[in-house]
Amino acid sequence: MSTFGVLLRQRIRRDWLQLTLWIAGTAGMAFAGYAGVTQSYSTLEDRQNILAAALANPVILMFRGLPSGTSEGAFLAFEILPWLALLAALMSTFLAVRHTRGDEEAGRSELVWATPAGRRMPTIVTIVHGILANLVLAALTALALLATGLPAAGSVLSGAAAGATGIAFLGIGLLAAQLMRTARGANSLTVWVLVAAFLIRGIGNAAGTPNDDLSGMKSAWFAWLSPFAWAEQTRPYDADLLGPVFLGLGLGLVLATASVALQSLRDIDASFVAERPGRVSARPALASPHALVWRLTSGAIVGWAVGGAVTGILATTLSGLVDQISGENPAVADILKKIGGATGGLDEVVITVFFTLLGILAACCAVQTVVRARQEEARGTVEAVLASPVGRVRWLADYVIVGTAAVLIVVAAAVLAGWAGIRSTDADDSLYRIVAVAGLGQAVAASVFTVLTALVLVLVPRATIGVAWALVLVATMLGMFGPLFGLPEWTANISPFAVTPVVDGDGVDVRGLWWLVLAVGAGLAASLSLMRRRELATGG
Secondary structure (H helix, E strand, C coil): CCHHHHHHHHHHHHHHHHHHHHHHHHHHHHHHHHHHHHHHCCCHHHHHHHHHHHHHCHHHHHHCCCCECCCHHHHHHHHHHHHHHHHHHHHHHHHHHHHHHHHHHHCHHHHHHCCCCCCHHHHHHHHHHHHHHHHHHHHHHHHHHHHCCCCHHHHHHHHHHHHHHHHHHHHHHHHHHHHCCCHHHHHHHHHHHHHHHHHHHHHHHHCCEECCCCCEEECCHHHHHCHHHHHHCCCCCCCCCCHHHHHHHHHHHHHHHHHHHHHCCCCCCCCCCCCCCCCCCCCHHHCCHHHHHHHHHHHHHHHHHHHHHHHHHHHHHCHHHHHHHHCCCCHHHHHHHHHHCCCCCHHHHHHHHHHHHHHHHHHHHHHHHHHHHHHHHHHCCHHHHHCCCCCHHHHHHHHHHHHHHHHHHHHHHHHHHHHHHHHHHCCCCHHHHHHHHHHHHHHHHHHHHHHHHHHHHHHCHHHHHHHHHHHHHHHHHHHHHCCCCCCCHHHHHCCHHHCCCEEECCEEECCCHHHHHHHHHHHHHHHHHHHCCCCCCCCC
């Protein structure tokens, strides 16, 4: 068999579980979305009310797609198409970095490059592997939509739009892997590009021009700078435009080709963005294993904290805009209450929705921090730490402590930014309390994923990365989209993000707070206790 075939088989065997979860989750979300639309917005009037609310309010447009009609299919695309594209993008960027910079950083690429495969073949195989994964995702997503009875043209186009977005971000991930020195740096760069592109899409839609009948809109010009906007501009089940799909495909292929060319211009283990030079001698503050963990993860934590601050200030500055139109269109309250679960005024509902996103950001930060322990173990660098008086339990506890501190930092940044937003808009003083309660609740919810990741690390170390991120993904889907998809209430309550405390009049409804606290305590005790009996598991 050719080297191409051998390498492709190796990648498929290595990734089959992760790709199955990503692809099945995307197709399942598309199928479940139709049931939610038909149950929650079964009449034309319901869908018209929601679209009118979205066209009048930037908050809804940040969470939904581009309005393009009132049919069931067009409304479904408005509800979930950006999220289908987002899942494809995340799958593709992680795949690209893992098989390029990740393998190079672990020392595997050097061994492969010394074979007849050479330097370029592994990257070319990764490109083909990523394209095939997105083609399967596009096909299964289209089949899931076709199974609901929606028109074939719109269903195929929706799947193609999601797959094309994934290929675009495959190219972005491959390019980032050439630019950055570490896999962590490459992943951070691609995630920030992804978040920026998603925000540009939302802001571009919010700044667009509605149609006369309030059933659709034309985005502002700068929305076209985002690959996510290209997916929306296909307008499935309405105009069914194929052209924007080729933009995503073209960007991905151009950037993938550029990454192959750049790889031939640099030395092994080198990068085009130089790392910051280190100090000749370490500061006294780094004279402990706990400080080492902080040093390894602090850059990523700062990035997540910036995202938390942006979320916090949007939560309080945009809440007033919703309140202005709520009297004219009750559909605004309906859709946001289904997402956030709050029972108070619309300003509280909007804050709850945004702080649910904050909880997801904080959980991602915690997972990335604790997963770093597995990466150090796989590379063998933890052996030097454990050869000192530091034991295995202390080593894992340090990552859990830093992960918990990371959650608190991200939440604190959001709460402080939210309070600043309240002060700048002269909003009601009661919002200060609402922000604090929402922030503390999401901090506890995110901490659940800190200890769950530690527990997975102890029990199934080689599956830590895939399982930990899959848990966050499932909790996000159930917590944010379960009510909109018409799923039973208990399914949404499985997600820690959906059962955090909310302000209820003059008091606080703690909802599932004590269960979350119990889960954190039990997970922490179990992971540290079991770590005493586990041997190191080096290697990928």
